[in-house]
Amino acid sequence: MILTASDVSSLAKSLSRWEVAEYIFAGLVTVACAGEYVADFKDWFTGGDKAKKERLAKASTLCIHWGNPIYISRVGDADKNWIICDNTATSPYYGNCYVGWDTPRYR
Numbered sequence: 001m002i003l004t005a006s007d008v009s010s011l012a013k014s015l016s017r018w019e020v021a022e023y024i025f026a027g028l029v030t031v032a033c034a035g036e037y038v039a040d041f042k043d044w045f046t047g048g049d050k051a052k053k054e055r056l057a058k059a060s061t062l063c064i065h066w067g068n069p070i071y072i073s074r075v076g077d078a079d080k081n082w083i084i085c086d087n088t089a090t091s092p093y094y095g096n097c098y099v100g101w102d103t104p105r106y107r
Contacts, residue, residue, distance in 0.1 A: 035056060036057055040057065075101075075103050078101040079102045079103070079104055081100070081101040082099070083097060083098070083099050084097065084098050
């Protein structure tokens with residue numbers, strides 16, 4: 001594959017947008033972690049009220065709180081994994097996610 005000057009320019013613009021987005025989301029994660037810390041370990045913002053602490057902890061995560069992992073395979077050499085989720089609101093399978101992978105040792 002040979003890239004032309006316009007290809008390189010376009011690629012550079014796209015990558016710079018991704019970099020800006022990465023910094024923004026890193027900031028959001030920092031804010032969420034700080035909120036969780038304050039909610040869990042400090043009383044100065046919530047007055048020690050357990051309900052206020054829980055609300056602060058939930059609100060501070062900005063919907064980026066992760067749960068425990070769900071194991072779909074215990075194969076140690078899974079390769080070329082691919083995850084796809086149906087995000088078409090009219091689809092009967094909306095919200096479902098599917099995972100596929102290759103296991104080279106079983107070929």
